[in-house]
Amino acid sequence: MAVFVALGAFLMTLFGGWMAHRVTDRRHLVLGLAGGLMLGVVGLELLPEALESAGHEVFGVPQALLLFVGGFLGAHLVERLLAVRRAAHGAEPGARVPQVGLTAAAAMVAHSLMDGIALGVAFQVGGGMGATVALAVITHDFADGFNTYTITSLYGNTRRRAALMLFADALAPVLGAASTLLFTLPEELLGSYLGFFGGALLYLAAAEILPEAHHRHPARSTLLCTVGGVGFVWLVVGLAE
Template identity: 50%
Template sequence: MVLAFTIASVLSTAIGGVVALRNRDRLHLVLGFTAGVLLGLVLFDLVPELFRIRHADLGGVPLPMVTAAAGFLALHLLERGLALHAAHEGEYEPHSHHDPAIGLASAAALVAHSFLDGVGIGLGFQAGTAIGVSVAIAVVAHDFADGLNTVGIMVAHGNTSQRARVMLGADAVAPLLGAASTLVFTLPESWLGGYLGFFAGFLLYLATSDILPEAHARHPSRLTLSCTVLGVAMMWAIVSLS
């Protein structure tokens, strides 16, 4: 049963990525929708999960909240650092506003998240069939968005379609590898809370400071805004049903 659900997760991720790749002429709509999905994933899935996980405090603040701030600031500092570097280079030669390295780093983070999705499926079934099925349904449901987000982020930062496909392939296979890894190790719950917090902060920055402004910069329209609202609503429905 674990294998069946992880294969479904692989297919769900791949389909989401293909949808994004085949609609590059409507990239502003894809980006608007992606931003909404990321916001919904953080607010309806990751943050509530943090409250259910036992965790330690750091300086009187729950550890996942500290790592969430760290995740937000880490991507901000990385992006600003690359922007400053590009600005200095621009004194001597033309440069592009987009930096493929940001897209690659962001997509790599999504791949890591997908790997832990697979870990979650494996550990869920270790805890019991009912828990495993619930976790697996949630993972398969939002992995479509993961594939969409991986391609959207890569393309938004100027990466080629070939690179986007490579990262999509890695993102699709990651849950399968994650589930297989649970045969040899288990992830401490306290570590999981810290990771989820960091990833939530990372995605929050991507959605609000990166993808959404880019979507509206290209085609500021009510349709783009509607796609963002649709992305949030879709994640609400997915989390509610799962």
């Protein structure tokens, strides 16, 4: 059952990526919406789940929050290292680094793989739990596909590369759900991963996606798209409860 439901996530991911591709003439709106979706997913879904699953304290701080900060700093470090490497090869200071986009998209693929695993585990617990998780996964995988395509292409990668990363992101939940037929993921490990990934995703939204969205088009419509993205994730989380 979990694998069948994951096929719905596969289709929603592709649909999200297709939407990101079709509206290239309104790129600032795409980026504004992507930033809002990423912010909403981190603050309203990933971080609460991480705290619930891996909330025990390490030297006075919840483990999930330590990994959240670690993910943020890790994303910043990776981007700086790649930017320095690019500058050493004569690239302009403001040039985008394609490897950053590919690394971020790979993180999205890994996240989608964990979505599939979470879906499979939820159905092992019971049908009601599985249905609740399925609603959240399938709906927010639209945002995953949207963000994967946008992030990959934003950093100067070709449309072909963006499409390949989108397909990998769409396939990941199916593989993740199928893998739960072989093993069960410990809850604390899942929470730890979500915390780390949430930090990396927040960095990309706050330091890259949103500034780029408002750089050339500081329009009110862009801000509304960002707020709408957060509201959409809030609606998804509320319906899943």
